[in-house]
Amino acid sequence: MKYGALPLAALVALVPAFVAAQAGQWGQCGGIGWNGPTTCTSGWTCTYSNPYYSQCLQGSSSSSSTSKSTSTTTSSTTKSTTTTSSTTKSSSTTTSSSTSKSSTTTTSTSTSSTGTTTPVAGNPYAGKTVIPNPFYAAEIQAAIPLFTDSNLAAKAATVETIPTFFWLDTVAKVPTLGGYLKQAAQTPNAVFQIVVYDLPNRDCHAKASNGEFQISDNGVANYENYIDQIVAQIKANPGVTVVAVIEPDSLANLVTNLSDPNCSAAQTAYKQCIVYAIQQLSKVNVAMYLDAGHAGWLGWPANLQPAATLFSQILQTAGSPNTVRGLATNVANYNALSAVTPDPCTQGDPNYDEIHYINALAPMLTSSGFPAHFIVDQGRSGQQNLRQQWGDWCNIKGAGFGTRPTTNTGSALIDAIVWVKPGGECDGTSNSSAPRYDSTCSLSDADQPAPQAGQWFQEYFQTLVSKANPPL
């Protein structure tokens, strides 16, 4: 997955079975575009999951219609760096991300919506139906038959209905976007969520997610071409509100990690590319949230003002389009939105959770002219107090799915709780002889053995399901 390859089993799962009279255990039995069986083998019930997928589950009550569509909201992921000292600016690093949850709504028709990519005023999630990520749905469909515990498998199958972000982590994935948007447009007032994640010299302060483009090898031009392709896909498939998280970890690294030569060398290109992305995506009215690390990174008091200053400079350089709605926090990380008590690993940071971080940063954003609106990833934040160090970001052991995506956030500053990181996709390999090996992925709090970043990590997914809080 690291280089964007979808596991073969997941691709197979995308292909409808045209012949079987009855779907088997865990099989697909409905969904938009589905031409296969709509009933299940004896003892199993066709159960609606999302507009694109109904599945044979054990002992569930039925509703096998393929025309029903559900809405939800979601969000995206990122990773981030952390610092451990409380009074100074931090240099340490880590990544992680979080997910978001989504609000559900139901709809009933499959009529296609029309219209163009009109600008979204205000919260882009308000009153919308957030569409689950089909890429993640295919991964889950491939994962279900590997469960040995049927009870857990049934819970896992429900995760498909929860919106996550589609990560455009390679240029090769971009052509897929158009089909997803076309499908999403069949649901009225749909939101589709993407992560723009392909900067040259990506992941400058870590190794696990180093990307496909190099600054020294035409990286900026390649990136601009990647953005142009995304814009073309959106333009060709109007009618859906696209929400994008822009470049996880990148600007946060420029706030705290310029002492790392890899980040200082990437600084100019990162800024140029992000400004370009904002300007071009604005033309097709994408609602953008720039990635802002998390409480354990930019939330340290010394980092707040430098962060607010950088975000506002980037926005101004891009011409201050109102399509930039705000910031995304905790992408691919594990922090609570609101912790009952500070996790011991937060070591005295007054902003020991995302809500404290957001409340501290918001006034500084406002006075710098940057819109103080947020989405917060809670996808893998269901369990707390798991980490040895706050900066640990790689496949944290014992993590569980968190609060579901919703617009009921409890804070006027937060547009939506989202799931940015599709839980089950790996943060980085633990194999020390593999490319992109980052030693963070071999720490004692990192689940091992782990495959490459982005690849499916079955055992990790099963744990996220079993430790989900609230339970699935």
Ligand code: BGC
């Ligand atoms: C990986 C990407 C992946 C993303 C979401 C990142 O850490 O580098 O390849 O798409 O996580 O799982």
